[in-house]
Amino acid sequence: MQNKIFAALTLTKCLQRTTSTIVISTRTAVNLSYKVLGANTADPEKTPIMLIHGLFGNKRIWHSMGKVMKNTMKRLVITVDLRNHGVSPHTKSHTYEKMVGDIQRLYKKLSINEAYLVGYCMGGMTAMVMALLAPEQVAGLIVVEVSPASTSPIFESHYYEVMKAMKAVEFKSPKNVRKARKQAKEQLQNLIKDDHVMTAILSNIKIKKDNTIGWTCNLDVLLKHFKYMTVFPASLKGKKYRGPTLFIGGQISDFIPPDDLTKIRMYFPQAIVHYVAKTGHFIHVDDPKSFMELVMKFVKQSSSSQLNGMDSLCYAVKKILKFRLKPLTSHMVKRGAVNLAYKVHGKQPSDGIPVIILHGLLGSKRNWESMSKKIASELNKSVVAVDIRNHGESPHVGSHTYPELAEDVVQLLRTLSVSKADLIGHSMGGRTGMVVALTEPTKVSHLVVVDISPVSTAGILNDFFPKLIDIMKSSDIESQPNITAAKNIAKEKIYASGLVPPNAPIHFILMNIGTRPDKKIGWNCNLDVLKQHFENIATFPSEMAGKSFDGPTLFVGGEESNYIPREDLPGIKNFFPKADLKYVPKAGHNVHAEDPNTFFKLVQEFLTRR
Structure with a gap:
């Protein structure tokens, strides 16, 4: 009886989902001007892609991009002129609901049941509205440089x-x-x-x-x-599109703030956000290669993935009812990984096993510039130095836990088309490397952990960094005329606090001052989130208990630092049975900077050991 009730409830839910499509009245819809690419070469079994331009745009702007898509993916690609743009009709109205009606009329004209929608800015808003009102007509959704949760000033x-x-x-x-x-x-x-x-x-x-x-x-x-165009329609509150969804933002643009992700997922539960490094609002122009790769990868993966659980049963019901539902992408919904900014030294990462360098709290890939070059040159290896989330040029997001940081690294390996890497992590980066090795051991060849322990936390870490972050936040650097003046103000504030001795090296802290995406001078690290999540940073995640990494592992500590107590070694070996522990004489926490030659020799010997 319970099984029958469950089946009945499931059928009811599936019927509710299949009948959720709201067909906009086509009485006021217009016939859009459009261009079909790949009519003679596309695989008829493959779902087409529709490209929807932004404000002031037209279908001609996306023509070159569309040609590449149809040639590489063997799909029909349709570019359109939205109403009141290009050679499409001029009307007295311009609402997102009516633009959706226009697209639905075009669907009918072209005998299309569903399509992948790629919408840029205003076109992205249109695509989102269509996905929420007519989910069965959207196989997958790619929203470029616009958010349903906020509006760029x-x-x-x-x-x-x-x-x-x-x-x-x-x-x-x-x-x-x-x-x-x-x-x-x-x-x-x-x-x-x-x-x-x-x-x-x-x-x-x-x-x-x-x-x-x-x-x-x-x-x-x-x-x-x-x-009306600047605001996402309030009438859509409570609606959801559960299909595969990708938001693509420019790293130096403010059109998709990282903090919007929570609200974005209220409408699009499966959404992930990918920021393209060093690009602004016109991502597809600034870096067309990266943009194209993201689109093609998304379409390919969402086409080939399989449904499971409740969605499988709903899919079967929909097949009976002659509805079509595209599968959700399994890895798309796995975690909220971000795309890290990185710099490659030496040969390409795909040429052999690269070294991934993960900096510490308030650090950046720039701190490791000299060491990265030396490792790349002396060992003839590709070295990839990264900015961890909420640091440097990587996205600022509202969360900062080691499992999330580890998944960011795993996503970077995917981006680099690398199956395995050597990891070198300092302090916070060392714990990130440890979590990667413990959760994804097949992806780590060698692990080097620099001055941090999975067993204990140095008292200075709990005491020093929260105070330092407060001092950094209170420094009046935003009002300074240039970066040099801002650094001088911050330096005076830090030394005056007495937190560090006079003339102690604080260069790694001051390197966080730069020009932010809003063109203002400020801290490039996300101080608010780092302070909020400091307890997560200061402790090794308890969920790692019972896991182990059997690969070669080297812990390097500073002899004058207390971050890796010698008595931690038995506990370290519970996680890393093959771990060696070496101390660099007369060095403190920043081992690699205080004695780079000794540090390099230890790394060289470890990575080349047979």
Whole structure:
């Protein structure tokens, strides 16, 4: 009886999910201008991909990207002009619900049941709304540089001023489109400093249907509806799209703040966020290779993964009901890993077994620059120095636990197409390396742990770093005119606190001062989150109890440091049976910096030992 009740309840839930699609009225829908790529070469069994542009965009901007996708993935790729853009109809309305209705009409015209949606900015908002209102029509969702949880101040204020300036442009009888664009550029260049924005805007100048040259986007309607465009529709609160979802953000852009992830998952429970290093709002232009690789990997993995548990039963029910549901990607929902910023020294990581270097608390990959180069040169190995999450150029997120840091490293190995690596980790980075070795032992060839123990925590760690973080937060560096002045202020504040002796080396701390993504001077490490999660940083995770790594392991301590007490060795060997423990004479906690030659010799001997 219980099985029958369970089956009935399951069927009810599946029916609720299959009938959750809300078909927008097509009475007010328009026929979008579109381009189909790969009509003669695409595999008819494969789900197509639809590319949806952003504000001021059009289908031509995504044409080159679409061609690469159709050639490499053998899928139909459809690019569109949204209403009030390109050569699609101009209407009096511009809401996300109506744009979804336009796309549904195009689905019907092309006999499409579902597609992978790739939406950029305004197009990303449209794609999200469609996924929430018509989930059965979305095989997978890729949202680029926009969030349902917040609005970028740049988008909210600057873009409105840009549209007003566009409307004020005077076209003085240009003879051709090129001259019209030149005239517009001259009138807009004082306001628009970003070359990518300027290029996108000028692409809207064409010969119109009345044979005049001017803007092809409907500026009057876009201005009228601009406030609506900047905010995710409140009517969608409580709705969810449970399919595979990838958000792609630019690392130096503020359009998808890391803190938004919790709210993003209220709408899209399976969402992961990937930040592309050193890119801004125009990711697909700044780094088209990385962007393309992310899209292709996502589509491939979400197409090939298998459903399990409740979703398998629902899938079977839907097959009976002649509905289609794309499977969820297993590794996409595993953890909230971030994509770490890194620098490669020497040969490529895929050439042999690379060395991954993981810095300590308040450090960065720059702290290990000299040692990374030396290891790469002397040992002829690829060395990859990383910024751990909430440090340096890596994403700032709201959480900081060792299992999460370890998964970030594992994701980096995937990104580098590396199956196994040597790990060298200092302090916090050493504990991260230990957790990687204990949870993913097949991915670690050699493990070097520098001045940190899995058994005990030095009292100075609990006392020193929380106070230091408070001092750093209280330093008035944001108001300084340049980075040098900011470093001087921070140095004075730290020395005046008495926390460190006068003239003690604090260079590694001051290296955290730089220009942030918002273009302001500040700390590049996420001080608030590091302070909030300090207890997690200061203790080795209890869930590692009972695990062991049987590979070669070297612990290197400073003789004058108390971070690895000699009496910890038996406990260390419970985790790492093959561990050796070496101390560097006259060195403190920063062993690699205080005696780099001795440290290198120990690492060299360990990594080359047979």
